[in-house]
Amino acid sequence: MRKILITGGRVIDPATRTDDHVDVLLAEGRVAEWGKGIEAGGETLTVDVDGAIVAPGLVDMHVHLRDPGREDEETIESGTAAAAHGGVTAVAAMPNTEPAIDTPSWVEYVRSQETPIAVYPIAAITVGREGKTLTGMAELAEAGAVAFSDDGSPVVSPTVMRRALEYASMVGLPIISHCEDLDLKGSGVMNEGLASTLSGLRGIPAAAEEVAVARDIILARTTGAKLHIAHVSTEGSVELVRRAKEDGIAITCETAPHYFSLNDDDVRSYDTSLRVSPPIRSAADLAAIKVGLADGTIDAIASDHAPHSVEEKQVEFDAAPPGMIGVETLLPVTLTNLVQSGTVTLERAVELLSTDPASILNIPHGTLEAGSRADVTVFDPDWAWEVTADWFRSKSKNSPFIGRTLQGRVILTISEGKIVFEENATSDNDDGEAHAEGEHRPEELPVHV
């Protein structure tokens, strides 16, 4: 394997508290060393990234790859190619496939695929995600599951959730909870508030999420187990998690880019790509999510990448299934709506997108420290560009960001020492649309041996 020397970049590695203009040398799939003026030896590919940010590969701890079962919407192959395109070098795949990932053989199926980036299976908490019988968590962990979740559905029974937390703590893995009280949610399809009143769409109160978050925090305290709350979307949930952390409860949580970028007033367009679960909340919730991201209450940003076919989404708003794609826009949406707006620093953004999710899942990613896996994401935080449908490599195009201008773009993704995405690549994977006229784009990467 050829060595790669990345020069001319600003290295941001929160795990080692690094923010410096240094060169990074990758060899044998590992980070060999970094420092100023590293000499390229023979057989080394030198990449001058010309002032771009060099960060540890992003870790998206919440994606739906739809494989097995809905390969028309996404496959492990297409989903991981999309992830590489988005600068993501490790994904944790949710088990709400058809059938659900609830046996060791399905865990192995997910892990055994040839993929450009690392894929970590999350196994179901209950058999068939039915909320009744616990899965064989120990053997699932043995097979390579990194966490347990019935995501897409909450574990309705408090007793089952309690047992799941107890059992998972024995196995040593976290439970990722999709917090939603289905009774309070009812047949709601958007956030309950002025926007639902005006649009006539049935509302889902913030309480539907907060009641479930509160329940699971209490159960986490009772059991002492590791609990991770998926896609936190409300001000009240942020406050509950904040207090739980102050109380010393072993809890972490994530949010998704759409919860700090869009608010329920946008949903009044009836654009079905804006139907997600939990729903896009109010402007006040959005502001609270930003505060939570900045003050450390929220530990990670994960895309909740949820591909859906055009047939499923080109319907009436309340007939569309919830979910939007996001693994490819994870970084640019974060840069645009959190970093450019001054809510968090670039370093904190990298922490939220890489360091901390890797640490929550206890997977060997999220740092550029010498000796670690050679996963690198290089991005230009100033590159403004308009998102188009054919820019995406996901099989599905259900993104509300199509047509919007984002600032910041991935230019190079390296996974285990191999280049898995390069903005100027002239291979078949090249996306002609991205090079539309009038866009600011960096000089050709001067790649030479």
Added chain:
Amino acid sequence: MRWTRKHLLGLEGVGRDEIVAILDAAAKFREILDRPVKKVPTLRGITIVNLFFEPSTRTRMSFELAEKRLSADTLNFAASTSSVKKGETLRDTARNIEAMMVDMVVMRHPSPGAPHFLTHHLDASIINAGDGPHEHPTQALLDLFTMRERLGDLDGKRVTIVGDILHSRVARSNVWGLTALGAEVTLCGPTTFMPVEIEKMGARVSTDIRESTVDADVVNVLRIQRERQEGGFLPSLREYTNLFGITAERVAGMRPDVVIMHPGPINRGVELMTDVADGDRSVILDQVTNGVAVRMAIIYLLSRVRAAERIEESEILAEVGL
């Protein structure tokens, strides 16, 4: 004021001048309805489809009559959404209908935003005949027409809407239309029937039927669906009637010239007592008659915009020599 909209999807954002343009046009069509021959050749050759995904008698008949009085060709399509769900999508249904060279689609659909969805996929003008609890603009316009007939200018007039505001498209469209014309709107009903933050639409909210109707110029009474009791919104219909039902006794405590309205169909004995519904303060049957005139006006104004669009298109084509 020239009407320039291609579609009528709702009254939100529709200005005072535009509403007045419709009501003034409706007044002219209202006169036609009193003639022995109630038909004009205005829309000869225009085809309109009434696309009803929800059961409706009065709105569908009112539209059909309005279309026929204008000499348009009309088609009726009635389907339950469940049967459509099994087969064709709304988009395909609508595009198939449009392929028959339809100029205008009048649609009722249980999903809010369904008519907006159609505007992205069809070239025809769309009239929203009710989309879930979102809007029912033609009902609100006929309510405004009827109020104006009785009260003149609605600026500063007090209108109270009573009942299930949460599930009511009529209430939402009425609030938009009434506030645009300067009326003061009060929404009255049990708290379980009040959508959150509804007061931000510019209406006052009350749970006191006496207080909210004592000075009202108009009391517009909404239908209470019997199934709401099962949905847990009401302890019982009897309790609703006791607290909010419009009885002769309650009307006696209102202004002597109060106007009592109801969009129909009435649940007699629940939200409105028979003696009030049939009494001299009630204008409920005028609403029905006026509905035809108002819908004629809307169809006429939208068809003019569409015709102008076609003329501009043909002018452009002529310029490029086609």
